[in-house]
Amino acid sequence: MASVDLINLEKTYGGGFRAVHGINLNIADGEFMVLVGPSGCAKSTTLRMVAGLEEITGGEVRIGGKVVNSLSPGERSIAMVFQNYALYPHMKVRSNLAFGLKLAGVPKPEIRKAVDEVAAILEIEPLLDRLPKQLSGGQAQRVALGRAxxxxxGVFLFDEPLSNLDAKLRASMRVRITELHKRLKTQGLSSTVLYVTHDQTEAMTMGDRICVMQGGHIMQVADPKTLYNRPANLFVAGFIGMPEMNLIDGRLDGDAFVLGDQRLPLDLSRLPRRPAQAVLGVRPQNLTPGATGLTGTLAHVEFMGHDVNLHVDIGPARMVATMPAADFDRLDRAGDRVTLTPDPSALHIFDKDSGDNLSL
Structure with missing residues (x-):
């Protein structure tokens, strides 16, 4: 196993565009770290610098405590899994798995043993004599995992490995990869993972910790529960969670949040400061129809199976509340007035100018 440390890591391209802004990140031995963020946030660029596929223009990458800036990918004790599998089309699965060991001059009996062991771990023994074109997407991705x-x-690097799979396969592969990581860890084998995705579901279900990125900056690093319950800023609050957190512009007046002509009483005693412009944050799951709260017009209803999402227009803002579908019959239909009551313990107050969560 090996730790990964990014120290003031920067990437600037020839035209002067600064893609990565001196980020710092520590990934412990055996940890499953996920880099997540929207397209263009530099998560893949960061991964490629760790891999040695992208030149580092500032700072350091350390693997196992050793600075690897000047080392080639082959000298860094890393293995990479890509979204396009990158299997050799003319080679059967067995040969694809064995190729790297063959190049390294490993004796044939050891190669056969290693291939059999990996095939058993990933349950791909029946696929060993097939060509890549004879594999499904999920099977091909398991072979790519096996080759790594x-x-x-020392470190596994994953770059959007599941993005080409359908929803059902993505779900099953998420479980396979996380179970494999845990199994390797218990066996004392290589299990440090840096995993890049734009899919927050992958991030929240797979990562020991998650690094949320935007515009080449790190916005927050935390475990999934902390990211969801205690987002550090407006970006993380809006990015993590589905449906996303309601973020409503307003102002603080006395002990209330004011939205238009409505006042929502709040306990603001713990706020470190009172911003000139405030944003109220509350997750849809923490809103329920009630007698007190914020009142608006029910504009739209999404039936999600077990739950329904109520879209309610409150002045210039729209709020979404999630409730059990069985309870929806107690409400009037679209076009009628609905009052949403927030859970006081689950409210967030953000400074609109800085984006900081003042409720932490």
Whole structure:
């Protein structure tokens, strides 16, 4: 196993565009760290600098405590899994798995043993004599995992590995990858993972910790529960969670949040300061129809199976509340007035100018 440390890491391209802004990140031995963020946030660029596929223009990458800035990818004790699998189309699965060991001059009996062990771990023994074109997307991705695993690297790097799979396969592969990570960890084998995705579901269900990125900056690093319950700023609050957190512009007046002509009483005693412009944050799951709160017009209803999402227009703002579908029959239909009551313990107050969460 090996730790990964990014120290003041920067990436500036020839035209002067600064893609990565001196970020710092520590990934412990055996940790599953996910880089998540929207397209263009530099998460893949960061991963490629760790891999040695992208030149580092400032700062350091350390793997196992060793600075690797000047080392080639092959010298960094890493293995990479891409979204396009990158299997050799003319080679059967067995040969694809064995190729790296063959190049390294590993004796044939050891290669056969390693291939059999990896195939058993990933349950791909029946696929060993097939060509890549004879594999499904999920099967091909398992072979790609096997080719990385067989190298016994210090660090696994995943770059959007599930983005080409359908929803059902993505769900099953998420479980396979996380279970594999746990299994390797218990066996004392290579299990440090840096995983890049734009999909917050992958991030929240797979990562020990998650690094949320935007515009080449790190916005927050925390475990999934902390990110969801205690987002550090407006960006994280709006990015993490589905449906996303309601973020409503307003102002603080006395002990209330004011939205138009409505006042929502709040306990603001713990706020470190009172911003000139405030944003109220509350997750849809923490809003329920009630007698007190914020009142608006029910504009739209989404039936989600077990739950329904109520879209309610409150002045210039729209809020979404999630409730059990069984309870929806107690409400009037679209076009009628609805009052949404927030859970006081689940409210967030953000400074609109700085984006900081003042409720932490």
């Amino acid at each position: 695993l067989i190298k016994k690297p």
